[in-house]
Every structure is written in structure tokens, then in C-alpha cells.
Amino acid sequence: MFRNNLLSSLLQDAVDELSSLPGIGRKSALRFALHLLKQPAENVERFTGTLQRMRTEIKYCSNCNMISDSGLCPICSSPSRDRSLVCVVESIRDVISIDNTGQYNGLYHVLGGIISPMDGTGPSDIAIDHLVSRVAEGSVQEVFLALSTTMEGETTSFYIFKKLNQFDVRISTIARGVGFGDDLEYTDEVTLGRSIQNRQPFVPLNK
């Protein structure tokens, strides 16, 4: 696009780096670079310093693998959380999504991936053994599997289910069904079929 020696190599290098961000092409990267060029030097210094510090100083919670500033994350160290309930998720982003609903008050367990033979990710590449040892410790009463409803998600859920079967622990998963605002006509048959089997008592939304 503009690899024609037109531009300063300093800018070209910056565009190369910025276009490595997920979903960012060279046009957006150029826009970011020109934006940073217009900022006061101390702002750019703070920008880069903050990113650098995040990468080098961040820690992971020894209990749930969530990112943290210290040894235990704010969720695991909160006294108001239900410590008998553990929600198993693929990534940090899922923790944020679930916690933002305000409907969950237990702890989490971040697997850091999902079993995917296609991508070469096996059970030992993600934090399943860590989860098993958390459950073996005894205080967990329910493991709530909140993985994607994809083939990989279902495989991972099933693998964890088998691994935890030896313990006296309830294993639940997120309810499958037709999403709010979804059109029945365009809902796939498996989802619709399951929502009929698992039909629930009607509760008005604004109750």
C-alpha cells in the first residue's frame, strides 16, 4: 500500500507494529501512527510505558489463572464470593463477560485455551490438571462449565466432566436456548429442539 519508500522508515516500522494488533489492517495502523505522531511526546511515552509495564509486571492468580497485580486476583481474594462454586472458562475475556452480567458470584477457573486437535491443543496444554487439583482439595461443591457451544467447547466440557466424575461435585453448564431478541424462524434446529425439550417456567423479563 505505501511500501514504496515514500514514507519515513520510522513511520513504516510503526505501521508494521500497529498492524500486528488483532483486526487492524495497514490503513488503520497508519491512522493510529499519525495520531500518535500528533500527540505530545510525554503522552506517547506514557502510552508505550504503560503497555510495556503491563507486559512485564502482570501476574497470574495462583488459584484461578486470572490476570492479577499480585498473587491472588481480586475475585479469589474477595470475601463476598461463593467459594464453593467454580466457573470454568476458556479465557480472561469470558471472565469479564460473565462477571458483567451481575448474575454470578462464585469463583472462576481460566483454562487458557480449549481442546482443539486441529490447532494441536491437547488437555495437557490447558489448565485442566490445575482444575482437578482445586476440586480434589474438597471445598468446591459445583463446577459450572461455561465454554463455547462449539465442537471444541463441547469436547473440552466432556473431557472435564469425565475427569471430575470421581469427585462428589455437581457439574453444570450454561443453559442452551434461543437468545433474547432472536427470531425462531432463523434459529437452528438443534438449538430450537433443545429449547423445546428443556422448556422453562415463564418469567416476565421485567419481573
Next chain:
Amino acid sequence: MFRNNLLSSLLQDAVDELSSLPGIGRKSALRFALHLLKQPAENVERFTGTLQRMRTEIKYCSNCNMISDSGLCPICSSPSRDRSLVCVVESIRDVISIDNTGQYNGLYHVLGGIISPMDGTGPSDIAIDHLVSRVAEGSVQEVFLALSTTMEGETTSFYIFKKLNQFDVRISTIARGVGFGDDLEYTDEVTLGRSIQNRQPFVPLNK
């Protein structure tokens, strides 16, 4: 969105910084931050170092105000460029757009803004005097005004036109008309009216 002490403050600070990029909200910023977290430390160091270096080391061409690694930009120092023709643009991005067409072989003059009373930008805030002195020097034969077709762009073009009127220099502007692929029905009346007045000899596209 997740300013609820859930997340590491290191990550929150990084999200704050990344969401200052143009067009980037907190969701995308979080995605960028988690992406950077997963990268090897040396990659993040190169990322931040490159941006930092760009901001502190970049120079501006003394002739045309284009960004440059040294005193003169590659365009101004190229022997194959037509030095009698100067294209006046608002920003560095316009230089890239115009040069990418492959239809222009002259030099540029980056104003670094546009006259806009609403934004408080007057003629002295942009590089108009610099342009006048380039023309006064004598070797420029044509000044090609390639500014936006907005009120501000037209005002700036007219201001420059008046300033350069004292010199023996041709002043041209980009052709206005109906864009390729545009539907006549949806073309505004001013554009359509001008394209009729300025109708051109028909030239097949793939000639």
C-alpha cells in the same frame, strides 16, 4: 464496562491508553491488550520501542512538511519528480492517497490543517506562508490545490488562490464530478450540475 476492580490495574491502564487511539473503544482496546499480553516480552518491547522511536526521532521535510527520516523527504529529494508542480494537501494521509494513484509526479505541500473558524484554525495556523515563500522562490509553475470539497476546503483553497494571485503561477484544483461507480440518481445536485457544465471528451476506462 469493567471498571469494577475486577481486573488488574496494569491491564486497566493499558486499556485506557489503547482506547485513546482513533476509533477504538474499550472492547477493542481490551482485545489489543490481551493480545499484547500473549506475545513474547521481546515482541512487546519492540512494539513499544518502535512507537516511541517514531515519536521522538521523526523529522519533517523542510521543503514540503511531509514526515521524513532526514531533512528532505524522499519525494522532495527524488530527481525524477517534476519540481515545477506543487500539490497542496491538508495532511500526510492525503499525500499517500494521491501518490498511490500513480497519476501524480510533482512535489507536495502539506498544510497540516485547513482553515476552520469553527475549530479556531486560521490561515496563520497552517503552512500557507511557507507555501507562498516556496512559490515566491520562482521555480514553481503550477500549484495544484487538492483539498476536501467541504466548506473549509473551499475556503482554504480560495484564501491560497488570493495569496498566490500576485505570482506568475497556474492554479489548478482536482476535477469535481460524479465518482466512478456512483449512481446518478443519488448524486447531489451541485455535483451533478457541475459535471454537466464541465463535461469531458469520452475516454473508455480500459484504454
